[in-house]
Amino acid sequence: MTSPSAHPGTPFSPAAAVRRPPALIFLHWLTLALIAAVLGLVFVREGIDEKALRMTLINLHRSLGLCVALLVVVRIAVRLAKRPLPPTADASPLEHFVAMAVHLALYVLMFVLPLIGWALSSANGKAVSFFGLFVLPPLVEQDEDLGDVFAEYHEGAAWLLLGLVGAHAAAALAHHFIKRDGVLRAMLPVWLAGRRS
Numbered sequence: 001m002t003s004p005s006a007h008p009g010t011p012f013s014p015a016a017a018v019r020r021p022p023a024l025i026f027l028h029w030l031t032l033a034l035i036a037a038v039l040g041l042v043f044v045r046e047g048i049d050e051k052a053l054r055m056t057l058i059n060l061h062r063s064l065g066l067c068v069a070l071l072v073v074v075r076i077a078v079r080l081a082k083r084p085l086p087p088t089a090d091a092s093p094l095e096h097f098v099a100m101a102v103h104l105a106l107y108v109l110m111f112v113l114p115l116i117g118w119a120l121s122s123a124n125g126k127a128v129s130f131f132g133l134f135v136l137p138p139l140v141e142q143d144e145d146l147g148d149v150f151a152e153y154h155e156g157a158a159w160l161l162l163g164l165v166g167a168h169a170a171a172a173l174a175h176h177f178i179k180r181d182g183v184l185r186a187m188l189p190v191w192l193a194g195r196r197s
C-alpha cells in the first residue's frame, strides 16, 4: 500500500526512473566538495604558525566560500526553471515537509554563511579578494567589535550547516539502505546510480 503522493497530480511510481536534472546533480556534489575544502582550509590553518601561509589559506577559504554563495544562486535558478520536480519517493506529508524545510534551511545557509564571512572580514579591515582576480568592496564599515560578533555568527552558522548536512546525509542513506527507495539514486550521476534507477 502506498500513501497519496505529496505532489497532487504527479503520482509517485516506484517503477519510473526518477532522476534529478544533471545540472542540479552536478551543482549538488560540487557544493559538497567546496564546503569540505572550505572547512578543511580553516582546520589546517589552525595548526599553522607561518603568517604568509595562514594568509594564503584564509584567502582560499574566502574565495571558495564565495563560490558556494554564487553556486547556490545558480542552483535555485535551475531548480525554479525545472519546476515541478517529480517526487523521488512515496513520502508522508510530514516527511515531505521536514525534507523541504531542511533543504530550504540549507539553501539559506549556503548564501548567508559566506555573506557573514565577507562582513566579518570587512569589519576586521581585511580585503576580500576573489582568487586574487579582483577585490570585493567592504560589506560593512571597519569595527573590531562588530567583527567579533560576525565571527561568532559565522562559526555558529557553520556548525548549524554541518549539523543539518549530517542529518540530511543520514536521511539520504537511510532511504537508500533501509527503505531501499530511489531517493539517493535520483541525486547520483548515471555512472554511479546505474541505468535502472
Ligand code: HEM
Pocket (backbone or CB within 6 Å): 035, 038, 039, 042, 058, 061, 062, 063, 064, 065, 066, 068, 110, 113, 114, 115, 116, 117, 118, 119, 120, 121, 128, 151, 154, 155, 158, 161
Ligand atoms: C560555505 C562557506 C563557509 C563556511 C562553511 C565557513 C566556515 C568557517 C569556519 C568553520 C571557520 C572557523 C571559525 C572559528 O574557528 O572561529 C571560519 C573562519 C573564517 N571564515 Fe569562513 N566559512 C565560509 C565562507 C567564508 C567566506 C565567504 C569568508 C569571507 C569572504 C569567510 C571568512 C572567514 C574568516 C575571515 C574566518 C576567520 C575568523 C577568525 O579567525 O576569527 N568565510 N569559516
Ligand code: HEM
Pocket (backbone or CB within 6 Å): 024, 025, 028, 031, 032, 035, 075, 079, 088, 089, 103, 104, 106, 107, 110, 165, 168, 169, 172, 173, 183, 184, 185, 186, 187
Ligand atoms: C554526503 C552528503 C550528502 C548526501 C548523501 C546528499 C543526498 C541528497 C539527496 C539524495 C538528495 C535528493 C533528495 C530529493 O530531492 O528527493 C539531496 C538533495 C539536496 N541536498 Fe544533499 N546530500 C549531501 C550533501 C549535501 C550538502 C553538503 C548540501 C548543502 C550544503 C546539500 C543540500 C541539498 C539540497 C538543498 C537538496 C535539494 C535539491 C537540490 O537543491 O539539489 N546536500 N541530497
